[in-house]
Amino acid sequence: MAEQRHIKRGSRIVFSVFIGIMLIYLIYFLPLPYYIFMPGTAEVIRPMVEVKQPVGEEKGSLMLTTVRVSDATVFGYLASYIQPFEERHKKQELLRNNESESEYTQRQEVVMQSSQASAIQAAYNKLKIPYKISKDGVILQQVYKDFSANNVLQAGDYIVTADNKPVETKEDLLNALKGKKAGEKVSIGYKRKGVIKTQDIELKVLPDDGTGGPQRAGLGVVPADLRSIKAESENQQVSIKAGDIGGPSAGLMFSLEIYNNLAAGDITKGYKIAGTGTIDEKGNVGVIGGIQFKIVAADKAGAEIFFAPKDYNVNGQSVPNYSDAKKRAEEIHTKMKIVPVGTMDDALNYLASLSPKKG
Structure with missing residues (x-):
């Protein structure tokens, strides 16, 4: 017993x-089907931007800002309700239709590369530096799961040929597939980790794109053009190495850092300047997501000035950025100056109006 x-x-x-x-x-x-959003970091950009022969010395600093995103667990999900400045969002709010998390990461990397190219263009255009645009190939951001291509291709692959025709742009790929029907096979050459392979892939009717146009057959992939910007003068060539930071929102701050490397003088004037915003080659600044988290990150890093994209009105609806940034700045009682900008010139003009920082 x-x-x-x-x-x-x-x-x-x-x-x-x-x-x-x-x-x-x-x-x-x-893991739960949620992401937890919280303040990330404010990173000094100077070490990320390489210029053959920088012109000036930077007495202050220009910083990009990030949002930290983590997978939610039960503990993290519940804790986010009591942690300041944390928010919960369903993963599907970030992911495109049938997009996997690894494909989302790949898309963010592609968008960051495109953003960097636009930032370099914006700075070169402002400084009237001659340059050329180099075509760097077509990369896949997503492969639809119910297509034959999913058995061969994956996000991150480069498409190099289609039916033995070279593919340098998305347009080249579309032209190679034009007029083909579902059930036909196309020989696709693709590069993965430096190795080129070729495989016949069957086409399938693509999902309705909502434009009302005729249905067409395709591979079921989401391609993107990669490009790089080459200055005519090697001494003015810019390269950006941002590590694992993804997304397009550092565009404005990259362009300001590039400008400060290539222009006479120092636009920082000794101040710690953070900010966010997309940028196009003409210097127009666009709104981004998560600015309320970036304000907290910049304040913790001691930023004195924060550039926020101005609020926009799209189809009668307000798309806020500056107003959200201003609200969060008031909530945390920061002394940081929040400055709305719609263009790169807005930021440069504001900095030009500042007196050099004393001490």
């Missing part, structure tokens, strides 16, 4: 330990 009680007690202990481990896993490690 004593031995049986000992066995039962041991079994209860083992069962209790097992239940405890399962509870710990469920609470701390089981």
